[in-house]
Amino acid sequence: MNRQPALILAVHGTRDPHGTAVAHSLALRVGEITRLPTHLAFADVLTPSVGDVAASVPGPVVVVPAFLASGYHVRKDIPHQLARAGRADAVLAPALGAHPAVVATAHRRLRTAGYRDGDAVVLACAGTSDARARAELHDSARALAGRLDTPVATGYIATGGPTVAEQVARLRAQGHRRVAVATWLLAPGLFHDRLADVGADVVAPPLCPDPAIAHAVAERYRRAAIPLPV
Numbered sequence: 001m002n003r004q005p006a007l008i009l010a011v012h013g014t015r016d017p018h019g020t021a022v023a024h025s026l027a028l029r030v031g032e033i034t035r036l037p038t039h040l041a042f043a044d045v046l047t048p049s050v051g052d053v054a055a056s057v058p059g060p061v062v063v064v065p066a067f068l069a070s071g072y073h074v075r076k077d078i079p080h081q082l083a084r085a086g087r088a089d090a091v092l093a094p095a096l097g098a099h100p101a102v103v104a105t106a107h108r109r110l111r112t113a114g115y116r117d118g119d120a121v122v123l124a125c126a127g128t129s130d131a132r133a134r135a136e137l138h139d140s141a142r143a144l145a146g147r148l149d150t151p152v153a154t155g156y157i158a159t160g161g162p163t164v165a166e167q168v169a170r171l172r173a174q175g176h177r178r179v180a181v182a183t184w185l186l187a188p189g190l191f192h193d194r195l196a197d198v199g200a201d202v203v204a205p206p207l208c209p210d211p212a213i214a215h216a217v218a219e220r221y222r223r224a225a226i227p228l229p230v
Contacts, residue, residue, distance in 0.1 A: 005060035013045025016189035029214035051081035061090040071133035093224035120176035127159030
């Protein structure tokens, strides 16, 4: 009997228990949508690692990285973990990035948090030193700008600049009375906590939990699984 490739959901680990709970919840929701067991794995910080999970799952495997840009973990770390585990045959789907459902969720979260038409907007990203990943983040900001019909600046929380706080201050100096921060983070944790001190009038919550994110993961899986033998 043929079976579909196994689905491994790769997430960024966090020591925040709320963030870990969100990851487990996302995996459960993806499993409900795909009607497949969804194996949760962590790229770092927590276990089981992506490599450990991939080594334990027989047959064809699709790894869906729940990351919002294709930085270090997506382009280097996860492929290296798969290779070390003897699963170089695993298919690595694209990161969630600017998937329309993810951008729509950021838009929805921002409006629910109190965004008003006319507010200046900063997209708050974790940050990356990878040039290609930064380009993807700018693409996401442009996609959100298209939905809001207003410019969206990109700001970074942990790596790179300008920081979110610097972008908020710049927009204030330009005369904007209100500045809203759209959150480009999947789960709560230290990075989102830092946004409370950036001086914005509105800070949107993380993207999860939202059913649209699970649907985006499921779509990434289906597209990657199409060419695989089962």
